[in-house]
Amino acid sequence: MAVPHVHPHDDGPGHGHEHSRDGLLGPRVGRGHPAAAVRAAAPGGETVTLEQRVLAKNEELAAGNRAWLAGQGIVAVNMMSSPGAGKTTLLERTIRDFTGRRPVAVVEGDQETMLDAERIRRAGSTVVQVNTGAGCHLDAEMMRDALTTLAPVPGSLVLVENVGNLVCPAMFDLGERSRVVIISVTEGTDKPLKYPYMFAAADLVIINKVDLLPYVDFEVARCEEHARSVNPGLRVLAVSATTGEGMRDWYDWVAEQY
Amino acid sequence: MSITQSIVDAVCERAAGRPVHTVRVRVGELTAVVADSLRFCFDLTTEGTVAAGAVLDIEQPPGAGRCRACSQDFTLTDLVLLCPCGSADVEITSGRELEIVSMRVG
Ligand SMILES: [Zn+2]
Numbered sequence: 001m002a003v004p005h006v007h008p009h010d011d012g013p014g015h016g017h018e019h020s021r022d023g024l025l026g027p028r029v030g031r032g033h034p035a036a037a038v039r040a041a042a043p044g045g046e047t048v049t050l051e052q053r054v055l056a057k058n059e060e061l062a063a064g065n066r067a068w069l070a071g072q073g074i075v076a077v078n079m080m081s082s083p084g085a086g087k088t089t090l091l092e093r094t095i096r097d098f099t100g101r102r103p104v105a106v107v108e109g110d111q112e113t114m115l116d117a118e119r120i121r122r123a124g125s126t127v128v129q130v131n132t133g134a135g136c137h138l139d140a141e142m143m144r145d146a147l148t149t150l151a152p153v154p155g156s157l158v159l160v161e162n163v164g165n166l167v168c169p170a171m172f173d174l175g176e177r178s179r180v181v182i183i184s185v186t187e188g189t190d191k192p193l194k195y196p197y198m199f200a201a202a203d204l205v206i207i208n209k210v211d212l213l214p215y216v217d218f219e220v221a222r223c224e225e226h227a228r229s230v231n232p233g234l235r236v237l238a239v240s241a242t243t244g245e246g247m248r249d250w251y252d253w254v255a256e257q258y
Numbered sequence: 259m260s261i262t263q264s265i266v267d268a269v270c271e272r273a274a275g276r277p278v279h280t281v282r283v284r285v286g287e288l289t290a291v292v293a294d295s296l297r298f299c300f301d302l303t304t305e306g307t308v309a310a311g312a313v314l315d316i317e318q319p320p321g322a323g324r325c326r327a328c329s330q331d332f333t334l335t336d337l338v339l340l341c342p343c344g345s346a347d348v349e350i351t352s353g354r355e356l357e358i359v360s361m362r363v364g
Contacts, residue, residue: 045279045362045363045364046362046363046364047360047361047362047363048272048273048360048361048362048363049359049360050268050269050272050358050359050360050361051357051358051359051360052268052357052358053356053357053358054261054264054265054268054283054356054357054358055261055264055356056268057264057267057268058264135260167290168290170290171261171289171290171356193338196336196337196338197289197290197337200337228346229338229339229340229346230337230338230339232339232346232347
C-alpha cells in the first residue's frame with residue numbers, strides 16, 4: 001500500500017512517483033502532536049530502551065560493501081540528481097572516454113533511466129538494473145545484491161545511478177567511495193538551498209549542460225556559493241556532457257578517488 | 259528499506275511477540291524527515307504487526323551549532339552553516355539525530 005506523497009522535487013511533469021512509507025518529505029507542518037488517541041498504558045507493561053540509530057542496519061551493510069570494494073580496488077560513485085539533469089548522457093560519455101583506461105560497471109536504480117540501460121550497454125559498460133519498486137532511493141542491501149550480480153573486476157569504476165530525486169537518496173549510505181550531485185543549468189541557481197541535505201552530503205557537484213548557459217538564467221558562481229553555504233569543502237565542476245566541455249576535470253576527479 | 263520500515267523492523271524484533279503500545283523516536287530538526295509524514299507512514303507500516311495501533315512519540319531536538327573560530331554556541335534553523343561572527347567553520351552539535359529511543363511493550 002503505497003502512500004502518494006507530494007515530492008519536493010520540482011522537476012516538470014510526468015515524474016510523479018509514489019512514496020511508500022518513508023516518513024520523509026512534504027512541507028514541514030507544525031510541530032504539535034495531532035490530538036491522537038493516546039492509549040492507556042497496559043497494566044504490567046514494560047519500557048524497553050533501544051537507543052539505536054534508525055539506519056543502523058543499512059550502515060552495517062554499507063560498511064560491508066565499502067570494505068569489499070576497497071579490497072578489490074574498486075571505486076564506487078553514487079550519482080544523484082533530479083530527472084532531466086542529463087545523467088545518462090554524462091554516463092555514456094564517461095563510459096566511452098574510459099574505454100581502454102579503466103573498466104566501468106553501472107548500477108542502474110533510476111526508473112527513468114532504466115529505459116536507457118541499452119544506451120549504457122552500447123556505450124560499453126556492464127549494467128545491472130535494480131528494481132526499487134515504489135521506493136525512492138537505493139539502499140545498501142540493493143547495492144550489495146547489485147554488486148554480486150555485476151561482479152565488477154578489480155580496479156574498475158562503478159557508477160551508481162541513484163533514483164531521480166534529491167531528498168531520499170541523501171540519507172542512505174550505499175558503501176560508495178564518493179557522492180556526486182548532478183544538476184543542470186536548466187534548473188534553478190538556488191537548487192542547493194532547496195535541497196540542502198543532498199548538497200550537505202555530497203563530495204562533488206557537477207553542473208551539467210553549461211553549453212546552454214547563454215540561453216538560460218543560471219549563475220554558476222552563485223550556485224557554487226549556495227552549495228558551499230551548506231557544505232564548505234564541496235568541489236564544484238561545470239561541464240557539458242554533450243559538447244565534452246569540462247569533462248576532463250570530472251575524469252581527473254575520478255582518478256583522484258583511487 | 260525506508261526509514262519507517264527500519265523503525266518498525268527494529269521494534270518488532272525487540273518486542274519478540276509482545277504487543278507494542280508506544281514507540282519513542284528522536285528525529286532532529288536538521289534531518290530531511292518530516293514528523294507528520296513519519297507518523298502517517300508508521301501507522302500504515304505497523305498494520306498487521308505487533309506494533310499495530312502503537313503511538314509514535316517523536317522527540318525533535320532543535321538544530322544547534324558550535325563555531326570553531328569563536329567557540330560560540332548558537333541555534334541553527336537550517337543547514338546554512340554560518341556563525342553570527344561570520345565564520346562558516348561550524349560544527350553541528352544537535353539536530354541531525356535519527357534514533358529509536360525506547361518502546362513500551364506488554
Ligand atoms: Zn563564530
